[in-house]
Amino acid sequence: xxxxxxxxxxxxxxxxxxxxxxxxxxxxxxxxxxxxxxxxxxxxxxxxxxxxxxxxxxxxxxxxxxxxxxxxxxxxxxxxxxxxxxxxxxxxxxxxxxxxxxxxxxxxxxxxxxxxxxxxxxxxxxxxxxxxxxxxxxxxxxxxxxxxxxxxxxxxxxxxxxxxxxxxxxxxxxxxxxxxxxxxxxxxxxxxxxxxxxxxxxxxxxxxxxxxxxxxxxxxxxxxxxxxxxxxxxxxxxxxxxxxxxxxxxxxxxxxxxxxxxxxxxxxxxxxxxxxxxxxxxxxxxxxxxxxxxxxxxxxxxxxxxxxxxxxxxxxxxxxxxxxxxxxxxxxxxxxxxxxxxxxxxxxxxxxxxxxxxxxxxxxxxxxxxxxxxxxxxxxxxxxxxxxxxxxxxxxxxxxxx
Ligand code: SF4
Numbered sequence: 001x002x003x004x005x006x007x008x009x010x011x012x013x014x015x016x017x018x019x020x021x022x023x024x025x026x027x028x029x030x031x032x033x034x035x036x037x038x039x040x041x042x043x044x045x046x047x048x049x050x051x052x053x054x055x056x057x058x059x060x061x062x063x064x065x066x067x068x069x070x071x072x073x074x075x076x077x078x079x080x081x082x083x084x085x086x087x088x089x090x091x092x093x094x095x096x097x098x099x100x101x102x103x104x105x106x107x108x109x110x111x112x113x114x115x116x117x118x119x120x121x122x123x124x125x126x127x128x129x130x131x132x133x134x135x136x137x138x139x140x141x142x143x144x145x146x147x148x149x150x151x152x153x154x155x156x157x158x159x160x161x162x163x164x165x166x167x168x169x170x171x172x173x174x175x176x177x178x179x180x181x182x183x184x185x186x187x188x189x190x191x192x193x194x195x196x197x198x199x200x201x202x203x204x205x206x207x208x209x210x211x212x213x214x215x216x217x218x219x220x221x222x223x224x225x226x227x228x229x230x231x232x233x234x235x236x237x238x239x240x241x242x243x244x245x246x247x248x249x250x251x252x253x254x255x256x257x258x259x260x261x262x263x264x265x266x267x268x269x270x271x272x273x274x275x276x277x278x279x280x281x282x283x284x285x286x287x288x289x290x291x292x293x294x295x296x297x298x299x300x301x302x303x304x305x306x307x308x309x310x311x312x313x314x315x316x317x318x319x320x321x322x323x324x325x326x327x328x329x330x331x332x333x334x335x336x337x338x339x340x341x342x343x344x345x346x347x348x349x350x351x352x353x354x355x356x357x358x359x360x361x362x363x364x365x366x367x368x369x370x371x372x373x374x375x376x377x378x379x380x381x382x383x384x385x386x387x388x389x390x391x392x393x394x395x396x397x398x399x400x401x402x
Pocket of ligand 1: 093094099100101102138139170215
């Protein structure tokens with residue numbers, strides 16, 4: 001993994017210089033867009049394209065603006081969720097070119113956990129304070145058609161309070177086909193079995209030409225949108241994601257963000273936006289020479305900052321990824337528009353297999369410390385951004401007057 005030098009990052013981060021001075025130093029066309037964003041005007045896709053390409057004083061002004069807008073819109077508290085990832089199978093036939101996690105079922109390290117093994121992992125997570133279980137896996141044709149529903153039923157029976165965040169749109173597509181059900185009834189069935197929300201993964205870049213290169217067997221853009229909007233309408237919220245840093249152009253990123261914003265305008269069902277840097281090391285895309293490694297650092301901060309401004313008034317929560325960026329850069333991104341540090345995870349394997357080097361688990365104490373390193377308080381949240389602490393009982397006199 002190559003990183004930009006630390007000094008290069010510190011040079012673009014806010015340093016107490018008033019925003020007006022930062023804007024004055026930027027080119028007029030950039031300063032105009034940034035000033036419009038500060039005043040609450042929506043920026044359009046053309047303006048976003050400008051922002052995705054800035055450098056020098058323009059970039060410093062962009063990041064300072066995103067930091068101020070984040071402060072105005074969601075405050076200074078950094079949120080995080082105590083959760084555990086469970087990747088219940090790594091067997092998958094889809095063959096995404098960016099994925100180093102999948103295995104063929106005959107490979108020696110292929111696995112499929114049964115319900116008892118999954119429940120044991122959840123039990124351990126709850127012992128460590130988890131409020132959420134995040135489950136995704138490979139697309140494994142050996143699993144029975146009812147696997148996803150049965151898993152939810154088993155978890156719900158054992159842990160009625162636990163929030164189950166599970167099954168990407170690719171898994172929903174596959175599961176609904178296996179059960180020969182349209183998306184709506186299938187999602188309703190999963191919701192009624194205990195599904196609390198779904199990861200907005202399998203999005204990568206929502207452009208079918210790009211998807212053809214990345215994974216031609218994967219859920220296409222239209223189906224992804226249909227699954228996500230159907231879920232939202234059924235009261236199943238989701239995250240929204242972007243995988244960047246592979247074969248895409250800035251125009252693809254801008255169109256992807258515009259699509260997410262349109263969906264949010266329509267449904268309001270996205271809880272957050274999570275940009276996910278592509279980890280290239282152990283992937284087919286890299287081995288075949290289809291991608292050039294890009295250094296971690298300044299480009300990530302630029303993308304976060306531009307996303308904060310473009311999604312203003314639409315998606316409030318911008319989540320950094322310590323898994324993809326490493327902890328220090330993730331902490332720096334809190335000064336470039338991010339307000340959420342993601343989850344503790346406890347068992348992160350998808351990015352690790354691709355070559356990520358940040359480990360599998362970050363404790364709540366570490367998240368608090370990383371937030372403090374950039375001068376920010378941190379607070380645990382639920383999956384849906386509520387305070388997980390039990391509410392104090394009302395004082396007797398309040399009860400008397402209720
Ligand atoms: S990203 Fe998911 S669907 Fe694609 S190959 Fe990997 S496990 Fe399979």
